[in-house]
Amino acid sequence: MISLTLVPTATWYLVLAAVLFGIGTFGVLVRRNPLVMFMCIELMLNAVNLSFVTLARQLKDVNGQTIVFFVMVVAAAEVVVGLGIVVAIMRNRSSVTADDLAELKG
Amino acid sequence: MNSDLTTFAGPAIDWFAVSPLIALLAGALLLLLVGSLTPQWPRGWYGIASVITASVAIVFLILLWRDVTNSGPKLLVGGALALDHFALLASIAICSSVLLVSLVTSDYLARENSDLPEIYSLYLTTAIGGLVMVAANDLVVLFLGLETLSLSLYLLAASNRKRTESQEAGLKYFILGGFASAFFLYGVALTYGATGSTRLVDINVVLNAYISVPRNDTLLLVGIGLMLVGFAFKVSLVPFHAWTPDVYQGAPTPVTAFIASSGKIAALVALVRVFITAFPSRADDWGPVVFVLSALTLVVGSVVAIVQVDVKRMLAYSSVSHAGFILVGLEAASHRSSADAGDGLIAIAVYVVLYAALVVGTFSIVTLVVRDSSDDGTTLDAFKGLAKRRPQLALAMTVLLLAQAGVPMTSGFVAKFAVIQAAVAVGSYKLAVIAMICAVIAAFVYLRIMVSMWISDTTTSDSTISDATTSETVEVPVFTGAAITIAVAITLVIGFFPSLLLDLTTNLTQLASK
Numbered sequence: 001m002i003s004l005t006l007v008p009t010a011t012w013y014l015v016l017a018a019v020l021f022g023i024g025t026f027g028v029l030v031r032r033n034p035l036v037m038f039m040c041i042e043l044m045l046n047a048v049n050l051s052f053v054t055l056a057r058q059l060k061d062v063n064g065q066t067i068v069f070f071v072m073v074v075a076a077a078e079v080v081v082g083l084g085i086v087v088a089i090m091r092n093r094s095s096v097t098a099d100d101l102a103e104l105k106g
Numbered sequence: 107m108n109s110d111l112t113t114f115a116g117p118a119i120d121w122f123a124v125s126p127l128i129a130l131l132a133g134a135l136l137l138l139l140v141g142s143l144t145p146q147w148p149r150g151w152y153g154i155a156s157v158i159t160a161s162v163a164i165v166f167l168i169l170l171w172r173d174v175t176n177s178g179p180k181l182l183v184g185g186a187l188a189l190d191h192f193a194l195l196a197s198i199a200i201c202s203s204v205l206l207v208s209l210v211t212s213d214y215l216a217r218e219n220s221d222l223p224e225i226y227s228l229y230l231t232t233a234i235g236g237l238v239m240v241a242a243n244d245l246v247v248l249f250l251g252l253e254t255l256s257l258s259l260y261l262l263a264a265s266n267r268k269r270t271e272s273q274e275a276g277l278k279y280f281i282l283g284g285f286a287s288a289f290f291l292y293g294v295a296l297t298y299g300a301t302g303s304t305r306l307v308d309i310n311v312v313l314n315a316y317i318s319v320p321r322n323d324t325l326l327l328v329g330i331g332l333m334l335v336g337f338a339f340k341v342s343l344v345p346f347h348a349w350t351p352d353v354y355q356g357a358p359t360p361v362t363a364f365i366a367s368s369g370k371i372a373a374l375v376a377l378v379r380v381f382i383t384a385f386p387s388r389a390d391d392w393g394p395v396v397f398v399l400s401a402l403t404l405v406v407g408s409v410v411a412i413v414q415v416d417v418k419r420m421l422a423y424s425s426v427s428h429a430g431f432i433l434v435g436l437e438a439a440s441h442r443s444s445a446d447a448g449d450g451l452i453a454i455a456v457y458v459v460l461y462a463a464l465v466v467g468t469f470s471i472v473t474l475v476v477r478d479s480s481d482d483g484t485t486l487d488a489f490k491g492l493a494k495r496r497p498q499l500a501l502a503m504t505v506l507l508l509a510q511a512g513v514p515m516t517s518g519f520v521a522k523f524a525v526i527q528a529a530v531a532v533g534s535y536k537l538a539v540i541a542m543i544c545a546v547i548a549a550f551v552y553l554r555i556m557v558s559m560w561i562s563d564t565t566t567s568d569s570t571i572s573d574a575t576t577s578e579t580v581e582v583p584v585f586t587g588a589a590i591t592i593a594v595a596i597t598l599v600i601g602f603f604p605s606l607l608l609d610l611t612t613n614l615t616q617l618a619s620k
Binding site: 028048070077082086 | 246249250253257260261264267270273274276277280281284285287288289291292294295296298299302303304
């Protein structure tokens with residue numbers, strides 16, 4: 001009988017964080033709905049949070065874990081500002097997709 | 107319980123050294139609170155409150171400047187912030203741009219019939235973020251400053267709720283800015299993983315202390331790269347500049363002036379501080395990248411500006427090429443291996459200060475001449491025959507444009523000369539030559555605006571009507587006139603007497619390290 005014991009190492013989490021960050025980046029680049037783009041940016045920030053926690057654990061240093069709280073606050077503030085701008089746009093027009101927002105080009 | 111509280115000891119805080127931040131914060135909060143509790147103030151008073159706050163901050167900064175001259179640079183708040191001449195000079199530039207832009211905004215909002223306090227509050231919070239960024243000695247503090255600055259700027263860009271272009275600009279700026287912040291933060295995380303610290307000074311110590319093992323080096327280099335990408339978005343370096351023309355065009359013109367001055371200065375100075383303080387030992391790795399970014403930014407910025415028809419887009423690309431010039435200084439600084447980055451650092455500081463005055467002055471005139479709300483948009487046609495209608499205004503614009511082009515006897519020449527001199531001093535001739543060629547190409551753009559002002563004939567058949575309407579509306583209100591006068595005065599005085607500014611920079615290369 002083969003005993004398969006996989007103990008997750010720090011590398012796993014770092015790779016997971018990198019993959020999440022990649023998904024977020026891809027999402028911002030290909031999706032056209034501003035709300036989904038916000039979500040992708042949030043995903044990127046949370047991927048960074050995961051890296052911070054993992055690296056802090058690896059370095060046995062508590063600073064990396066406290067940084068995560070700062071990042072969470074910033075992410076929350078970003079959502080407030082972003083949604084505020086989207087609401088302001090929605091008042092002027094019925095739908096918002098990034099393709100509709102093409103008045104500015106040169 | 108009590109003993110627990112007494113044993114807690116936070117870092118010692120030198121309150122006077124952070125007084126500019128406190129002044130700006132107090133001004134922003136008071137303006138917002140009192141402004142929303144009291145009925146509409148008389149016209150222009152919100153702007154005056156903002157100007158007073160910025161002036162108080164500048165006075166504190168000048169007092170601090172004297173302190174640093176006497177007792178040398180130092181670190182504040184447990185090593186989170188640096189107090190040195192480099193940071194102070196950039197801080198003064200940021201506060202001055204708040205001052206000038208508030209003057210211009212006051213008239214602009216009166217013209218649009220929407221004089222409200224929040225815009226000025228946002229200017230002041232942006233300045234807080236900027237002051238934190240230019241002094242940050244910790245990557246996380248830098249990130250917090252960057253977000254304070256950026257979130258305020260997104261709102262400012264979208265602040266005109268009647269115009270959809272403004273909101274579109276705000277949303278574009280927000281999405282690309284948030285995207286860039288995430289990249290920057292990922293770079294911080296990886297650097298932290300490789301070095302075990304986020305303090306710039308400590309990172310440098312760690313990197314110099316041992317020859318790092320290969321795994322750490324990969325992590326570190328990826329981290330540096332991601333941080334550079336994040337910064338490149340913020341200061342709009344090619345190929346990360348796509349948002350710049352759209353945002354500059356869509357945002358209300360005084361806000362454009364503010365984004366182009368404060369936003370850019372803060373990000374550039376922070377970029378320089380991070381790379382010079384934390385990673386001088388890896389200069390061989392990031393130096394070539396900065397070289398390529400700088401060359402691309404210079405060439406694309408000046409060439410693409412030529413084909414633009416919209417004044418604000420034209421100036422947006424010109425600001426892109428200015429960022430390229432500042433990077434030439436950073437590239438020069440990368441050739442020095444120690445923290446003493448020499449001429450490059452001085453060149454960057456001088457360029458940043460003079461650029462702030464130039465760009466605010468130029469956009470102030472654009473605010474007067476070109477109407478955001480007009481149907482034909484902000485095309486170059488608005489400048490046709492300005493010399494006949496408003497000779498003084500056309501003259502001021504000419505001086506500012508000549509300075510942007512780097513013509514001798516103006517501050518722009520001092521700035522460009524310093525940068526190119528620094529590049530030549532360390533032997534990066536290729537970049538110096540590229541910079542000079544691009545300066546000539548960019549001069550063509552400024553020449554186009556000047557030709558349109560002085561030579562273009564306005565009596566063509568279809569433009570007579572619009573000419574008649576614009577000729578009565580190009581008035582120069584008092585506040586805007588004052589701002590333009592200050593900008594032109596700085597441009598000419600520094601152009602004729604560069605030593606007034608250059609004498610201040612003698613201790614500039616000593617960055618705070620303990």
